[in-house]
Amino acid sequence: MPSHRPDQAVRLALELAELGWHILPLSPTSKRPLANCPDCRDTTTHAIERCVCIPAGRLCHGVRAATIDPNRITRWWNEHPDAIPGIAAGPSHLVLIDLDTHADQPPADPAAELLPGIDLAAKNIPAEQLADIRSGRDVLLLLAKLRGGPRPWPTGPEHQAVVVTTPSGGRHLWYRAPPGIDLRQAIGELGWQIDIKAGWSYGIAPSALTRRGPYTVLAGDPARPGRMPAWLEHEVRRAASRRALPKGLPKPLPTQVRPSGQAGPSAYLTTVIERGAAELTRLHDGRQRALSALAYKAGGLLAWSGLPRSDVETRLIDIGTASGLPDRLARRVVTRAIANGVARPLPEPGRKA
Ligand SMILES: [Zn+2]
Ligand SMILES: [Zn+2]
Structure with missing residues (x-):
């Protein structure tokens, strides 16, 4: 393990950048x-396509600013020496399988909820086996077994992920992204306590040191992350492919007001979210409920708005944490409520029956 030298973070960032891992600085407190x-x-008014900060090398927009440019990285860490190096998954051609171990109660109906989209009741898995599941690793092992695959941490060097233990006892598996497919972030969609970080999402760099502990590399080589085994790649595609918009819905619009002054769908939803954010910061009680209601509404308008789900999710989680909710809680509230909202789309605003 590297020692706690003050320059550990920037040295790690520069080393990984040289291997093509795109770096962004993360807050040492909120990560x-x-x-x-x-x-x-x-x-409400800022369009990322016209952002002047990213080309100027500023760190606005997080993953969008991620870079392998050593000068940029050095400058960022001169300004923020405590920052934790983060890795932008998509630009680095990586997929992160993030296996959590929380003290959360296991799902009420494990057969239906451990692996969304797979009915475990129909697979004759003994109930006591499901009852033993405590973590994302357990769920991934179950999935591997169901798919007849090898263990999720195969020995063949071509499938060797960069395996990292996290301070909370979770595991990060960094794989080379499958070519020619547009993946997105998928929180809990593959399995209970399994998050997929891909596309415009990020993870903490292997070997990073945080206030809660180190992200220790157990196996694998950041210079050569392996490919996912075929069964896992198939499942990741199923859970995290960017879905095309349903037919008949308006095309995505840039996040800006049309010349007529009338807001387009994306601007409409953005306004709803930002108004909700402003209200949330004024609340003392009931922030969790308010965030859930806002995310539910955003989910209901999501398909119509044309905004990418991962962007909306990320923004809502930011709003939740900015209001003082713990990161983990904000994430859980937002992903659940958005999923519920998406399942019940709202009528197009202004054209209510
Ligand atoms: Zn900007
Ligand atoms: Zn900026």
Whole structure:
């Protein structure tokens, strides 16, 4: 393990960048991307396509700013020496399988909820086997067994992930992204306590040191992350492929107001979210409920808005944590409520029956 030298973070960032891992600085307290400048923070008027900060090498927009440029990285860490190196998954051509171990209660109906989309009741898995499941690793092993695959941590060097233990006892498996497919972040969609970080999402760098402990590399080589075994790649595609918009819905619009002054669907939803955010920061009680209601509404408008789900999720989680909710709780509230909202789309605003 590297020692706690003050330059450990930037040295790690530079080493990984040299291997093509795209780096972004994360807050040492929240482990989320550092804050945007005030212009970039105003998502009601700011269009990322026209952002001047990213080309100028500023760190606004987190993963979008991620880079392998050593000068940029050195400058960021000169300004934020405590920052934790984060890895932007998509730009680095990586997929992170994030296996959690929380003290959370296991799902009420394990046969239906451990592996969403797979009915375990129909697979004759003994109930006591399901009752023993405590972590994302257990769920991934179950999935591997169901799919007839080898263990999720196969020995063949071509499938050797960069395996990392996290301070909370979880595991990170960094794999080379399958070519020619557009993956997105999928929180809990593959399995209970399994998150897929891909596309415009990020994870903490292998070997990073945080206030809660080190992210220790157990196996694998960051210079040569292996490919996922075929069964796992298939499951990851199923859970995290970017879905095309349903037919008949309006095309995505840039996040801005049309010349007529009338807001387009994406701007409409953005406004709903930002108004909700402003209200949330004024609340003392009931923030969790308010965040859930806001995420539910956003989910209901999501398909119509054309905004990418991962962007909306990320923004809502940021809003939740900014209001003072713990990161983990904000994430759980938002992903659940969005999923519920998506399942019950709202009528197009202004055209209510
Ligand atoms: Zn900016
Ligand atoms: Zn910007």
